[in-house]
Every structure is written in C-alpha cells, then in structure tokens.
Amino acid sequence: MNDFLPGVPPSDRPRLLAEEQPGDNAPALSVSELSGALKRTVEDAFGFVRVRGEISGFKRHSSGHCYLSLKDERACIDGVVWKGQAAALRFRPEDGIEVIATGKLTTFPGRSKYQIVIDRMELAGQGALMALLDQRRRQLAAEGLFDEERKRPLPFMPRVIGVVTSPTGAVIRDILHRLADRCPSHVILWPVAVQGDAAAPQVARAVRGFGALAPDGPIPRPDLLIVGRGGGSIEDLWAFNEEEVVRAIAESPIPVISAVGHETDTTLADFAADRRAPTPTAAAEMAVPVRADLAHHVRELGARAERLARRYRERADERFEAVIDRFPSLDGLFAGQQQRLDDLADRLPRALGQRLAHARSDLAHAAGALRPALLDRKYERAAERLASVRLSDRPIRAKIDQNRAALDQLWRLAEQLxxxxxxxxxxxxxxxxxxxxxxxxxxxxxxxxxxxxxxxxxxxxxxxxxxxxxxxxxxxxxxxxxxxxxxxxxxx
Known part of the structure; x- marks a missing residue:
C-alpha cells in the first residue's frame, strides 16, 4: 500500500498497526484523558462568566437541581443550577424570561458537551421583571384568585384587627395612630420582614397563622387583617408579588386589606385581597368607622325617635279626642238605668212588707194543723197498722233453694267441661x-x-x-x- 504514496516519508505513511516511531512526542491519549484536559482548559479559561439570554426548557428535577437553556437569536447554551443555589434564587425561573446568569463554564464528558454552572441568576432589567410580573398575574388570574365574586365585605366594627408588617417601620405607627383617632380597637401585630429573601415566606406564614387561630383561644382571632408596608421600588415590593403570599391572602378565612406601598404602587397582593388601600393610613380608615360620627349618628337617631314618639303621641291624643266626641255623655248614657234603680228602691219596702204579711198568714194557718192531739192520733193509727203486719221467711227460703239447685246444675256442667x-x-x-x-x-x-x-x-x-x-x-x-x-x- 505504501507504494501508492510516492513522496511521503515512511514514518508518515498510514499503517495497519499503531507503532511508536523514533522521535514521536505525541503519545496517544485516552478519551477520558482528553475529556479531562478539555474540562480543565474550559474551566480555567471561563472560570467566571456572566451570560444574558432567554430561559428555555426550564425543568426542576426531583433532586432539587434545575436544568435549563439560555438562548438568543443565534445560539443557545445549556445550564444547570445546583440545589443549594436554586433555593437562594430571588424569583421563580420560567420559560421566556430574559435573565443574566453568573457562573462558570464546564464540560460534561458523558455527552461531549459544555454547559454553564449557574451560581446566581437575575432578571435582565426592569422590563424582564415586569414581564415576569405580568406573566404571573395572568397565571393567577386564570385560576380565579382575583375574581370579584371572591371578595368579601369588611366587618363594620371589628373587635380585633390583625396587622402583618414590620414592627419597626412607620406603617404600624401610622395604623395605630389612625385607629386611635377614629375608633380605638384591639390590634395584634404579627412582626415580619417586608423586604428581602425572607419576606415572602414570613408574610405568607403570618396570614395563615392568623387564620389558624381558634375563635375562643387564648389569643383572640382577628375579625380583619391588614397586610402592609411603606413605598419603594418594584424590587423592594417584590415580596408581595410572590405566589405564596398571593395564595395565602386569597385563601385567608379572614377578610384582608392590602396596603402595600403608596397609591401608585400595585402588587399582586392587592388583586388577591378583599380590599386595596392606597396607603396604610387609608387601610386603617377603611377598617373602622369614626367613633365621633357614630356617636353623632346615634344622637341623631335618638332625637329622631323622640320626635317620632312625640308626634305619634300627639296624633293618638287627637284620635282619642275625636272618638270621645262621638260617645254620648255619661249622664245621658246611664239615665235610664238610674231612673229604674230609683223606682225599684221605692217599690222594694212596700213589696217586703206585703211579703211579710203573707208569710205571717201562712204560718197562722199551718199552726192550726200542727196540734199535739192530731199528731198523737196519727201515731196510734200507724202503730196499729204495723202490729197487723206479720212477716214470713218462707218465700225467701224457697227462692234460695231454687237458685241453689240451678247453681249445682251449672257447677256439674262446668266440671264436665x-x-x-x-x-x-x-x-x-x-x-x-x-x-x-x-x-x-x-x-x-x-x-x-x-x-x-x-x-x-x-x-x-x-x-x-x-x-x-x-x-x-x-x-x-x-x-x-x-x-x-x-x-x-x-x-x-
């Protein structure tokens, strides 16, 4: 075969078997050695990089690691966020969000590809942050968390008001001052951080904690909640745009007033709450009525009731007088009965005298028939009749014998039966x-x-x-x- 390559030195001509040649300084490397050398080279050359791109194919593995791709118009690069760094992310990565990822490049020898190991990931400007906010708002709205039908009316006079805010900020002081001016109420503060990584979990836990209180427990359950903080940038208010805070407010069994930021600031918590207040002070005004106005209104109602009662009494007096005028006078009403009574009073002595005379006449007539001699004669005649009567028991004995015979016959019949x-x-x-x-x-x-x-x-x-x-x-x-x-x- 070497004859077909004229002009090529024998050492460079292809051979069937690999052999070491004198002066050869390029020993054969294994695939693992070559992959390891590439890995070290890439990591040394790109130990710290910042890449801007759009998230695509984001997936969170059951182990807690996150896998994604960053792409632009002409290229893409795979990326991985290990479990520890994924838990520290300030936002929830989603497809379509433009971010800036900070990390280092490395290779994955098992598949002969390179990827970026992301240590920190941030949104690429306020536009990306607003895009994420809008995407999250549409997602939660599609679930019905912002529907008006879910909004509940606020209690007119809450006995206990729960406040979820920072214990050291001006918000709690403004709320307490405004409540004291309008209508002093029992306020329970649940202190939370209102900015930073720990703010969203603490706010969500506070809202759910108030809802979990027993109505008759040692700590009174609030009738109304106020979730608030002062104004700031969208990054400062971002904790109130987190999904866990929005869901906690939407699921709260207690009506919630959202008082986050100033009048121009709007967060997703405002959409989920039952009422949005432009400021924390306005939230306190929504929570309770003005006690002085209530007292004035009660006084007006009392005066109105008094006027109505007086007017009702006056009209009743008028109706009573009108009814009395239609009745006859007392003398005319009883004149006939009075005259009859006088007539009976005149006739009564004469009638009693006549009755007494008749009674005396009857007594004299009866006294003549009750002489002792007549009674003695009647007694003698009755004694003679009694002596002439001779009583005999033979009929009675005959009747007894007859009944005894009938009874014996019935008894014999009963014994047979x-x-x-x-x-x-x-x-x-x-x-x-x-x-x-x-x-x-x-x-x-x-x-x-x-x-x-x-x-x-x-x-x-x-x-x-x-x-x-x-x-x-x-x-x-x-x-x-x-x-x-x-x-x-x-x-x-």
Whole structure:
C-alpha cells in the first residue's frame, strides 16, 4: 500500500498497526484523558462568566437541581443550577424570561458537551421583571384568585384587627395612630420582614397563622387583617408579588386589606385581597368607622325617635279626642238605668212588707194543723197498722233453694267441661313451654320445648329428631326429657 504514496516519508505513511516511531512526542491519549484536559482548559479559561439570554426548557428535577437553556437569536447554551443555589434564587425561573446568569463554564464528558454552572441568576432589567410580573398575574388570574365574586365585605366594627408588617417601620405607627383617632380597637401585630429573601415566606406564614387561630383561644382571632408596608421600588415590593403570599391572602378565612406601598404602587397582593388601600393610613380608615360620627349618628337617631314618639303621641291624643266626641255623655248614657234603680228602691219596702204579711198568714194557718192531739192520733193509727203486719221467711227460703239447685246444675256442667277432666282418664295436654295448647305434631316439632300436663302434675319435655316419611314400620317416637323426672318413651 505504501507504494501508492510516492513522496511521503515512511514514518508518515498510514499503517495497519499503531507503532511508536523514533522521535514521536505525541503519545496517544485516552478519551477520558482528553475529556479531562478539555474540562480543565474550559474551566480555567471561563472560570467566571456572566451570560444574558432567554430561559428555555426550564425543568426542576426531583433532586432539587434545575436544568435549563439560555438562548438568543443565534445560539443557545445549556445550564444547570445546583440545589443549594436554586433555593437562594430571588424569583421563580420560567420559560421566556430574559435573565443574566453568573457562573462558570464546564464540560460534561458523558455527552461531549459544555454547559454553564449557574451560581446566581437575575432578571435582565426592569422590563424582564415586569414581564415576569405580568406573566404571573395572568397565571393567577386564570385560576380565579382575583375574581370579584371572591371578595368579601369588611366587618363594620371589628373587635380585633390583625396587622402583618414590620414592627419597626412607620406603617404600624401610622395604623395605630389612625385607629386611635377614629375608633380605638384591639390590634395584634404579627412582626415580619417586608423586604428581602425572607419576606415572602414570613408574610405568607403570618396570614395563615392568623387564620389558624381558634375563635375562643387564648389569643383572640382577628375579625380583619391588614397586610402592609411603606413605598419603594418594584424590587423592594417584590415580596408581595410572590405566589405564596398571593395564595395565602386569597385563601385567608379572614377578610384582608392590602396596603402595600403608596397609591401608585400595585402588587399582586392587592388583586388577591378583599380590599386595596392606597396607603396604610387609608387601610386603617377603611377598617373602622369614626367613633365621633357614630356617636353623632346615634344622637341623631335618638332625637329622631323622640320626635317620632312625640308626634305619634300627639296624633293618638287627637284620635282619642275625636272618638270621645262621638260617645254620648255619661249622664245621658246611664239615665235610664238610674231612673229604674230609683223606682225599684221605692217599690222594694212596700213589696217586703206585703211579703211579710203573707208569710205571717201562712204560718197562722199551718199552726192550726200542727196540734199535739192530731199528731198523737196519727201515731196510734200507724202503730196499729204495723202490729197487723206479720212477716214470713218462707218465700225467701224457697227462692234460695231454687237458685241453689240451678247453681249445682251449672257447677256439674262446668266440671264436665273443665280441660283437666280428661286427664283423669289417662289423657295428656301438650302446651308450649311459654304457654299455648298444641294440637298437631308439626306444631310440637316447631315449638321444640313442651310442657306435658298429667292428672297429678306437669312435666317439661323437648322434641328431638326431624319428621320422617311414613315407612312400613312402627311410627317414629319422640324422645322427651323431663327436668325433674326419670326418662320416658317418645310421645310422638
């Protein structure tokens, strides 16, 4: 084969087997050695880079690592964010967001490719931040978290107000001062950070913590929540745009007033809250009415009620006078009865005198018939009639004998019909254990527990065995067992 390459030195001509040649200073490297050399070269040359690009294909692995690609109009580069750095990101990476990634380049020998290991990732300018905010707003709005139907009315006079804000800022002082001016209320402060990486988790935890309080617990549950902070840039207010804060406010069982920033500042928490206040002071004004206005209104209502009562009384007096005018006078109403009473009073003495005279006349007439001699004669005649009467007991005795004979006949008939009479002739009466006469073998087998009545007493028994079909042999006999008697033969 070497003859076909004229002019080529023998050392450079292709050979079938690899052989070391004298003076050769390029020893053969393994693939791993070459990949390792490339890795060291790339990492040494690009140990710190900042890359601007649009996120594409973002995926968070179950291990916590994040994988993505950064691209522009003409190229793309793979990237990875290890678990520790991913937890420290200030925002949630999403496809389509333009970012600036800081890290180092390295190679992945297993697939012969290079990638950037991202240590820090930031949004590429305020435009990218607003794009992320708008994208998140549309996503949460599609879930219905901002619907007006979910908004609840605020309580008119909350007994307890919960405030979620910084304990050292001016917000809590403004709220307390405004509440004291309008209507002093019981305020419970849940101190949180309102800016920085820890702000969003603390605010979400505070809102959910207030909602989890028991109504009758040691710490009173607020009737209204105020979530607020002072004004600032969009980066300062970003904690109130985080998804966990928005969801906590939307899921709160207690009505929420959002008072974040100044009047021109708008966050996603404002959309999720039941009411948005332009400032924390305005939130305090929304929370409670003015006590002085309430007192004035109560006074007006009292005066109005008094006027209405006075007017009602005056009209009632007028109606009463009108009704009285239609009634006749008292003298005219009772004149007839008064005249009749006077007439009866005049006639009563005369009637009593006449009645007394008649009573005396009747008494004199009756006294003549009540002389002792007449009474004595009546007594003698009654004694004579009594002596002439002779009483005899023969009719009564005859009636008694007749009734006794009829009674004996009925008694003999009753003895013949008594159910125990056949028992004297050797018969047995079969009853259920609890009572009830049995007249068939089927009823006896169904009852199972029996009581057999003989002429001289009763015996308990039990039916054993199933009913057998008739066979050309003596009928089956039922075994009975007496509780307090010796065994005897079957009865059925």
């Amino acid at each position: 008594h159910p125990d009479r056949p028992l004297q002739r050797g018969y047995v009466r079969v009853e259920r254990r609890g009572g009830g006469v049995l007249t068939s073998t089927a009823a006896a087998r169904e009852a199972a527990l029996l009581t057999l009545h003989f002429a001289d007493g009763a015996v308990d028994a039990r039916v054993d065995g199933e009913e057998e079909r008739p066979q050309p042999r003596p009928p089956a006999r039922t075994k009975t067992v007496a509780e307090d008697a010796p065994r005897q033969q079957k009865l059925f």
